[in-house]
Amino acid sequence: MARIIVISDPHLSPTHGFFWDNWCRACEMVNRLAPDAVIVTGDLCINGPDSDAEVAFARQALGRLKPPVHALPGNHDVGDEPPGQAADQIVDADRLRRWQSVFGSDRFAFDADGWRVLGINAQLLGSGLPQEDEQDAWLDGELGAAARPVLLALHKPLFLQSADEREVTARSINPEPRARLLRRLQGAPVRAVISGHLHCHRDVVRDGLRHVWAPSTAFLVQEPVDATADNVLGILSVEVGNDGVRVELVDVPGLVPHDLAELKGHGRYKYLRDMPVCPPA
């Protein structure tokens, strides 16, 4: 059996340090658990799409983790896939280049006790960028070669409630790229998809595939997108082996459950990046 810890949405910044203490506590917990690997499912930054310093800071912060770390970008790192939440922060070549120059790659593949663990850049899905085609070809290669069970990680969930929902929303992968991704996954031994982005925890099976939402370590949103989701902070323990996959929510003692709306002064600031500078203590 191999144990992987999933951390999501830490939202770190050298200028806006609201969630730095939570990050340090999460790292302490992960190092105590000493898993075989750590996956970070995106949104390492607050304003990564427009800040070299922020992406570099997030990379440096990963140095607190002792196990091998595999980080994926989210919309707060390389920008949203279109149409996105903000027209001025759509994923593009420069933003991808910034991430690549600091993190080396925006996807990964590794073996874990008879499983193949894959991570992809969700922000490319539906972007229309050449990097999307390149990633698709890479994923097809991995899935085609996969004789072993596969765990797939990415920042955004494939959908909120069901694969056939038609809403175009920044909360999940959009309908067309979702359908393309699901076609790729069909026929391959993909057992579970783990995503971040929604800042809550849910673990459901849809059409025979398990979809797990990893909670954030940073903040809660007042109204989770699904009433059945757990509105909590924390990390996930994912154990894979001959017996399948076991996912468990791990409470991290001392995490402060920051509320996003309250932090932003209930409408006073549109985005965290607009707020007065308050570096990590």
Ligand SMILES: [Fe+2]
């Ligand atoms: Fe996030």
Ligand SMILES: [Fe+2]
């Ligand atoms: Fe996100």
